[in-house]
Amino acid sequence: MTKINLSDSILSQVDKPARYIGGELNSCKKGITQDMMRFAFCFPDVYEVGMSHLGMQILYHFFNRREDVYCERVFAPWADMEKLMKLNHMPLFSLETHTILKNFDFVGFTLQYEMSYTNILNMLELADIPLYSEERSEEDPLIIAGGPCACNPEPLAPFIDIFYIGEGEVTYDVLFDKYKEWKASGKTKREFLEQLLDVEGLYIPCFYAETYHEDGTIKEKQTLHPKAKDKIKKVIVKDIDQVFYPEVQIVPWIQAIHDRVTLEMFRGCIRGCRFCQAGMIYRPVRQKSKEVLLQHAKKLLRSTGYEEISLASLSTSDYEDLQCFSEELMSLCQEEFVNISLPSLRVDAFSVDLMKKVQEVRKSSLTFAPEAGTQKLRDVINKNITEEEILNGCRLAFEGGWNRVKLYFMLGLPNETEEDVKGIAALAEKIALVYYQIDKEKRQGGLQLVVSTSCFVPKPFTPFQWEPQDSVASFMEKHNLLKNSIKRKQIKYNHHDAKTSILEAVIARGDRRVSALIYRAFKNGCTFDSWGEHFRYEKWEQAAEEAGIDFDFYATRARGYDEILPWDHIDIGVTKKFLMKENEKAKDIVTTPNCREKCSACGISRLEKGVCNEN
Amino acid sequence: MKIRLKFVKQGQVKFVGHLDIMRLFQRAIKVAQIPIAYSQGFNPHSLVYFAMPLSVGVSSTGEYMDIVTTIDVRPETIKEQLNKVLVEGIEMIDAFCIAEDTGSLMSLVSAASYEIHLPKATFIHTSSAAMTDKLEEESLVVHKKGKKGIQVVDIKPMILACTLEENSDDIVINLKAQAGSSQNLSPQLFLKAILNEEDGTDKWVNITRKELYVYDQASYVPLECYRRIV
């Protein structure tokens, strides 16, 4: 069997059957030829989530631009479909041609968040592909993984054949060409993997091992092959204006989380917030020119018929020339009756003004992320924004007709005291007062402030990678403290579940031994862990016991600068020295200027283009 | 200019729901660069209208859609442009101008015809003879779950025509029944009334909606023949 028979009877029994049928507007149809390389692009979450993801849309069309490659999509089937698939002995299949995964040359997973890892194992199992690399045969597809979480590949190392470190547009062509050659040569899979040791940006985990000290820390990172490099360098796109960008986007059948054209304005971020992994691993900032962006916008609106366009970036306000660009984009969108959505704006006069222009009706709420409640703590995390700026921004927003504001904060940041937690409530109160100081005639009635907190998770390749995470008990105390500090009924408070964050921390900074935890959790029935209603902490605890994993060792333990970290063999661009310096500055409560003000020599400036060489 | 289009929805795309199909059309119309008109106001939307929703899993060879264009275009051209863009399973098969004062599709529909295939292999307790008997009775009462709780309805008056045939695999029912906003008999409710209870109602049945009708001058006229401007 190479294709499954997705019968009407099965489809009629599941919720949202359109998740499984494929054939959407702008999806790719190809005649399959014998020497075509087949790539199954797997997103380890449900259709609506995966289809909202820009990276998948880019790589899908990037791969399919090659005639000798056919890239198809695969998502995690929802529980109802999974049950029916098992009942009918139907293996996991691709949307485009309903081909079973075993029949592909590559099965690729995108690693967007740690809590999707059990879904990866589940998808492999549903595909009848052995989970562990060493158990797979010559006939099984190669399992490849990339995306932001691949920067610490170790917790998935035993399951994955190839990790791709960096931006997809750079090395996949090399990989495909080498694969073609290898397939024609009739050599073994191992020989192919050996060849890949020469390719920049690829990490082949079977040629590496870890040994441990008695206290559980890593003793040594070993290479098991003479050609295995000590450090695997991230690959990055040098000329962002020239790089491939799709002219079409697949328009999902059912309403996705984000159902719109997405314009990638730039990669990277100039800010350097010390908790933010994206801000470090996507360095350096490379922004697309206004002309290129407008071209993309035109083509994508034409090819999708979407009624909304969103500007994607880590910090939209930092786009140089945002004024001109937004004006031109607005006039383009007005002609086509298209709305603009602007996430990730800073709170300043310009942004509020811009929001006013793009949203004729102030229906939606404004979202700001001060991240910490006091100036001290904002300086610790290098979130370069003052209270005055926040209050000013809110005042402008209220005067501009908004009455609903969402505020995002983090709890459990390094150096946080009780005062900092209470500071969140105090800041929210000050914002409320700003609202009430405005003349009744000039403001919208019915203030609604929503304060949301997430639990800080220390991530690899951030200045806080050595820092301990708070315990569940401490998070709960802080939740209560904050809840009790908020007195005004117009301010609502909600918070993330601490237990999910603990696991995120364990996996994010996990070493190779953590793979056993993920495996056991999966075997205990955990999937869709990022979905609150599916998350079962007890099962993870049971898995930890079975796998001999101590959550505290990974989550709440402080690491020394001399400790070997599980991701030390990955060169993400920023140097360890820089991260240490930043962590020390955090301890001294000293901020670092952004990349445009002054280069801080983070180590990535090996590129000829981009912000690093502007000053 | 008001244009009425007739299209089919077949194959797995029948599992895409009505609202999602509406969104698809709104987008496909833009992609096909049809000079569609927009409503006035804060949230302008394109002027595209549909007839009666088709439930998920039901195919159709007789769906309708009205659009308003800003300039005069040949209906035939619109049909072709859309077919170039549209996905597998959905195809425009007719397009024609209608008078500006023609009522909305929604208000016009008063009957629909269906072809229903019951696989004999799964409907073991049901026979065409038994169904014919039921159909010949004076009334055909069925419990219907609605907003106001369970109601007892007699569907007999809503059946306009019904024939049964058998081939080697299926019992084939051709049903024409009242449909639309005032009186509506869904094929699912019809089946509930005439199937043997032991066969249950959750087995897969292949249903195709064949045509929609408007009640005009004491007869049911297919929408494609109604007030067509040539």
Ligand code: SF4
């Ligand atoms: S090298 Fe300098 S300018 Fe470039 S990303 Fe690093 S700190 Fe910023």
